[in-house]
Amino acid sequence: ANGFQFWVRDLQASDSFEFGDPDFSDQHYISSISSVDGNLGNFHASVATDTDGVGGAGLIDWNYSVANTKLEYLAAGETRSESFNITVSDDHGATFDHTVDIDITGTNDGPAITSSDTYGTVKRFAVADPGRNYYDHGFIEFSDFDLTDSHEVRVSSLSPDNDGFLTAVVVEDSTGTGNGLIEWEYRVPDSGLTDLAAGTYTFDEFRIELDDRNGGIIQEDVRVRVGGDDLYRTSNSFSAEFNADNQSLWGTD
Numbered sequence: 648a649n650g651f652q653f654w655v656r657d658l659q660a661s662d663s664f665e666f667g668d669p670d671f672s673d674q675h676y677i678s679s680i681s682s683v684d685g686n687l688g689n690f691h692a693s694v695a696t697d698t699d700g701v702g703g704a705g706l707i708d709w710n711y712s713v714a715n716t717k718l719e720y721l722a723a724g725e726t727r728s729e730s731f732n733i734t735v736s737d738d739h740g741a742t743f744d745h746t747v748d749i750d751i752t753g754t755n756d757g758p759a760i761t762s763s764d765t766y767g768t769v770k771r772f773a774v775a776d777p778g779r780n781y782y783d784h785g786f787i788e789f790s791d792f793d794l795t796d797s798h799e800v801r802v803s804s805l806s807p808d809n810d811g812f813l814t815a816v817v818v819e820d821s822t823g824t825g826n827g828l829i830e831w832e833y834r835v836p837d838s839g840l841t842d843l844a845a846g847t848y849t850f851d852e853f854r855i856e857l858d859d860r861n862g863g864i865i866q867e868d869v870r871v872r873v874g875g876d877d878l879y880r881t882s883n884s885f886s887a888e889f890n891a892d893n894q895s896l897w898g899t900d
Contacts, residue, residue, distance in 0.1 A: 658718065660749060661710035663695065668737060671700045677707070678736035683729070688713030688749070690731040707735065711749055719792030720825075721753025723861045756792040757863025758821070763787040767833050767871035769811075771840045779837040781811075787829040787867055789857060791821040796859040800829055805852040810873055811835025813853040831855060833871045843875030 668675065677692050689712050696706040711731075721727060729749045736742045767783035791798070800815045813833050821827035833851070843849065851871045858864045 657712045658715055658751075659710065659712045661708070662747075663706050663708045664745060665704040665706055666698075666735060666743070666745070667702075667704050668698050668741075670737070670739070670741075671698060671702055673698065673737040673739060673741075675705060675735055675737050677733060678742060679734040681732045681734075683731075686729045686731070687717045687727075688729055690747070692731075692733050692747075694735075707733065707745070709733070709747055711747075713751075718751060718753065719756055720794050721751070722793035722795045723753060723755035725753040725795070727751045727753075753793070755796075755859070755861040755863050758789045758791040758796075758798065758827075758857050758859050758865055760865060760867055761788045761790050761826070763867055765831075765867055765869045767869065768874070769833070769835060769871065770874040771837065771843060775837060775841075777836075777838045781835050781837070781840075781873075782832065783871060784830060784832040785869070787831065787855065787857075789821065789827050789829065789865075790825055791827065791859055791863070792825060793859065793861070794821070794823055794825060796861060796863075797822050798827060799858050799860065801856045801858065802831075803854045803856070805854055805868065808849075809851040809853070810839040810849065811851050811871065813851075813855075813869060813871075815855050817857075829855065829857065831869055833869070835873060840873065840875065843873070845875055848872055848874035 675694055675697055680690060680692055692707055692709040695708040698705040731747050733745045734742050764785035767785060769781040769783050797820055798817050800817055802813050802815050811833055813831060815829055815831040817827060818830045819828040851873055853869045855867045856864055
C-alpha cells in the first residue's frame with residue numbers, strides 16, 4: 648500500500664507573562680520584537696491588560712506559529728529552540744526586555760512510497776535447462792522527511808505456492824537527502840517450473856516492508872507473472888529409408 652505525506656497545518660503555541668511598573672499611571676505598549684537569525688516561526692505579542700494604576704500587574708500575551716513543513720526534518724526526539732525578544736515601553740520612554748524561548752521536539756515521520764515498479768514477469772525457455780535461473784527486478788522510490796533516519800527492508804512470501812524467491816535491498820537511503828531507492832530481484836529456477844504447461848502461467852506474490860527503525864513501517868506488494876512455454880519433446884520417434892541410387896531421404900515422424 649502506498650503512503651503519502653501531507654502536512655499543511657501550522658504548529659502553534661501561546662502563553663502570557665505579567666509585568667509591573669512602579670509608576671502606576673503609565674501606559675504600556677510593545678515597541679519591538681526581535682528574533683534570532685534562522686528562526687523558522689512567526690511571533691506576535693500584545694499588551695492584553697495594562698497596569699491598573701493602583702499597583703496591579705499588567706499582562707502580555709504572545710503567540711507563535713510555524714509551518715509543519717519547516718520542521719519535518721526533525722526526527723523523533725530531536726529538538727530545536729527558537730528565541731524572541733520582546734521590548735515593552737511606557738509612555739515616558741522607559742523600556743524593559745523579556746525573552747521567550749520556544750522548544751520544539753520532533754516526532755517520527757514514517758517513510759512514504761513515491762514511485763514503484765512492483766509487477767514482474769518471467770517466461771520459461773522452450774528448452775528445459777535444470778541449471779537455469781530466470782530473473783526480473785524492479786525499483787521502489789520512497790521519501791522520509793526525517794533526514795537522520797536510516798532504513799531496512801524485509802521480504803515475506805504471500806503464498807505458500809510461490810515457485811521463486813524475492814530479495815530486496817536499500818540501494819540508496821534517504822538519510823541526509825529525504826529520498827531513497829529500493830531494488831527488488833526475483834529469481835526462479837527452471838526446475839521449479841516443470842509443472843507449468845505450455846501457454847499457462849501462475850503468479851508469485853511477495854510483500855516488502857520498509858522500516859525506518861523509529862516505528863515507521865510501510866508495505867509494498869510485488870507480483871510476478873510466471874509463464875510456461877513450449878518445451879522440448881520428451882519423446883520422439885523417426886524412421887527413414889535411404890535410396891543410395893537416387894540419393895534421396897524420406898521419413899515419417
